[in-house]
Amino acid sequence: MKPKGWKDLAPGAVVLEGGSAVNFKTGSWRAFRPVWKEENCIQCLFCWLYCPDMAIKVKDGKRAEFDYDFCKGCGICALECPGKKGKKAIEMVEEGK
Amino acid sequence: MAKVVAVTGNEACANALRQVNPDVCGIYPITPQTDMMQRFASFIADGKVDTESILVESEHSSMSACIGAAAAGGRVVTATSSQGLALMWEMLHIASGDRLPIIMPVVNRALSAPLNIHGDHSDAMGARDTGWIQIWSENAQESYDNTIQAFRIGEHMDIRLPVMVCLDGFIISHSIERMEYLEDDEVKKFVGEFKNFLPLLNLEKPISYGPLILTDLYHEYKRAQHEVMTKVKDVVLDVAKDFEKMSGRKYGLFETYRLDDADIALVILNSAAGTSKDVIDTFRDKGIKAGLLKPRLFRPFPYEEVAEALKSVKAVCVMDRADSFGGYGPLFMEITSALYHIKERPVLINKIYGLGGRDYLPSHAELVFNELNEIAKGAKVKNIKEYIGVRE
Amino acid sequence: MATGLTLKELSKKEDRLTHGHRMCSGCGAPTVVKMVLLATDYPVIASNATGCLEVSTCISEYTAWKIPWIHTAFENAAATLSGVETMYRSLKKRGMIDKEIKFIAFGGDGGTYDIGLQSLSGAMERGHDMIYICYDNGAYMNTGIQRSSATPLGADTTTCPAGSVIPGKLRSRKDLTKIMAAHNIPYAAQASPSHWMDLMKKVKKAHEIKGPKFMNILSPCNRGWRSKTNDSITLSKLAVNSCYWPLYEIEDGVTKITYTPKEKVPVAEFMKPQGRFKHLFAPENEWLLKAVQEEVDKEWEKLQKEAKCG
Ligand code: SF4
Ligand code: SF4
Secondary structure: OOOOOOHHHOOOOEEOOOOOHHOOOOOOOOOEEEEOOOOOOOOOOOOHHHOOOOOEEEEEEEOOOOEOOOOOOHHHHHOOOOOOEEEOOEEEEEEOO | OEEEEEEEEHHHHHHHHHOOOOOOOEEEEOOOHHHHHHHHHHHHOOOOOOEHHHHHHHHHHHHHHHHHHHHHHOOEEOOOOOHHHHHHHHHHHHHHHHHOEEEEEEEEEOOOOOOOOOOOHHHHHHHOOOOEEEEEEEEEHHHHHHHHHHHHOOOOOOOOOEEEHHHHOOOOOOOOOOOEEHHHHHHHHHHOOOOOOOOOOOOOOOOOOEEEOOOOOOOHHHHHHHHHHHOOOOOOOOOHHHHHHHOOOOOOEEEEEOOOOOOEEEEEEOOOOHHHHHHHEEEEEEEOOOEEEEEOOOEEEOOOHHHHHHOOOOOEEEEEEOOOOOOOHHHHHHHHHHHHOOOOOOOOEEOOOOOOHOOOOHHHHHHHHHHHHHHOOOOOOOOEEOOOOOOO | OOOOOOOOOOOOOOEOOOOOOOOOOOHHHHHHHHHHHHOOOEEEEEEEEEOOHHHHHHHOEEEEEOEEEEOOOOOOHHHHHHHHHHHHHHHHHHOOOOOOOOEEEEHHHHHHHOHHHHHHHHHHHOOOOOEEEEEEEEEEEOOEEEOOOOOOOOOOOOEEEEEEOOOOOOOOOHHHHHHHHOOOOOOEEEEOOHHHHHHHHHHHHHHOOOEEEEEHHHHHHHHOOOOOOOHHHHHHHHHHHHHOOOOOEOOOOOOEEEEEOOOOOOHHHHOOOOOHHHHHOOOHHHHHHHHHHHHHHHHHHHHHHHHOOO
16 A cells, blocks of 8 residues: 555544544564464453453354454463363464464 | 724734634644633633644643644644754654644744743744644734635645644734724634544444555655645635735735835735834835745645746845754745746845844834845845844 | 453453553453453443553553543543543533443552542542452552562562561552541442352442442552463452452451451461562561561451451
8 A cells, every 4th residue: 555645644633533543453473373263262251351452252152252453472372271171262373383 | 894993912812712613622832822722711610612622741842732633623723832842853754744734823932942032933943844834923913814814724635734823922922002802603604513433433434544655655655645735725816815805904925015116125924024024114115126925835835836926036035034044044045036936036045033032113214125125236245144233 | 231251241341451462471450450351240430540551541642441531640630530530420410421430549558548649548438339440569660669568477579678677578469458448338349259249249239239338459569469371360369368468358347357268377478489488488587477477367367257247
């Protein structure tokens, strides 16, 4: 995309579209990738709640896949995941492995 | 029907604000502005306006709150002086960078140290690069008229910039003068309904004010801001035309007094222009062609027009009621810049006068005109910059 | 419609702080903001002090805020929002707005405890209807971990580094929550993202109270705390359970502890995983570690007394 010239800018540098950051993907920051093991998931939604990057999708109150476009790989979800019978439902694996 | 009154400059401005009836007003005391906002607070207390005041704890917060209010979407005013304007400095840039048409009478006063509460132009001159439009006023009438016009200028859809209306501390703010008020409904009609531009309070369209802009775009944003300033002159003149229709009083980018055929001239801002005009009359009586140019619009500065007005004068003294220590006076720098591009330009000298409320006397103007007269006849300039009215 | 405080219900709400923000991986602040906004069942307008949250959520033409949002400068999130709120009241009075809108200011500890204290104090005293939320990570993190008056005793920062002679910060934190309560505002509270239900209940309560409200919320910062990217919730839990960061509220002058740890853990457990306290575990600094524990104990006792007195 051609960078904007001074005539194309919004007055006062106001950002006119609320939530436009969804167009800025942060997934490439990730060094570790969280992997969901649905079989161990108890649907507590703690991962969704604690994810600082709103990178865990929930559909109709049910946990769905990670949003890898935005997940930065911090690992909070994996650490906080209670899992089932001591077995975590999220595991962190190194990217590219 | 206009009403003739005897009022102070502060009272005149407070009444202009009452007639405009803004939505929000930031109020904080500072001499010599205090009594303007005090009067406005009484208008609020007595139900003469619908304005919501914000009784802030500092001028920094006053300007911050005004920015918040203006971004929310509505007409916003405040007023200040001196240290108060200095404390606002950071926020002044944000008001203009965000393109918010806040209107602010500035009752000019000296800056510390040493502490001094009296009139000079150090405060507003220090704010000349903040991106605000600056309009300067000689007397109570002009302060009143300029305050009313400022709304139309700042809120113009092509402009959307904050405006300072400058008037001299004590000399104008506290002296009673004869002047004319417009009728309330005339003023109301003249300024019109506030038009929203990008209001935060529009929940349907959530916007963000104040992003981080890095090297990729900052330069472009500033270029765009400059472009807006280039449109101000025309708007000022258009608004002045409408204002004249209503009031019969004529305004331009600056005022000239007996300048057309002048050999020598002063360039001088605000109240001291009045004293100078009297002295010009006495010189004219002696057959010396003296004249004057009093800038009204200082930011943006009308370089071409000023150059055109001064080009045939032989010697000009630019009078500064503010200093740039180690440099020439701020007004002098503008006038020399304006005239540089002309081949046959006047000889220019710079006098610093009236700091911290020091009286500007007819005798000072006489001394200057005598010196200019000698220069016009071919005498050499001894010092480009000098203090006048100062004890050795 | 008010949303019930179950994660299932809350998860159906729209994100009003979206992904695509550029806070560091594992930062506590976006989670704090997310929880605050999830607990807000009203249209809301926010202001933000300059700082990590501000620079990372609104850059160029990318804003993560789906609500009207304004940043002006560092020291004035409260003053700026007081202007927005006043314009709202003015236009409402003139019949130009009818909706009920809530106002929230966000500031870090630098922008709140230090440079923004005057502006905050002024706005609270004036009685604007808003919640001021300090996300407290205990230093100027955005500029590179400099000491603030919220930096804990003993911490190593870039301006009070743990050197061979001076072992980090030798002053205690300013107790801002109590300073704000001393303004006699109707509501002041302390919260932590580890105790999300407590946090959200406090936000909900604050919204229902008219006037100025203040909340101080712990916000772990793995860069400044020199901890792991995954431990913001774990560490904030330890902060609460060690009573380093007690959860309480002061409503109309009445202090109530909203969570008492079943077992008060030593503050060292909160500090140990953090690099900023590493030097305190060297034998020569044992006295300082002890001083930190003593201070936490003293403050906790004081708070319990205040809560008993009501
Ligand atoms: S790793 Fe971090 S960013 Fe990614 S989904 Fe888990 S909590 Fe969210
Ligand atoms: S935290 Fe673990 S168990 Fe709970 S919803 Fe997420 S993946 Fe499932």
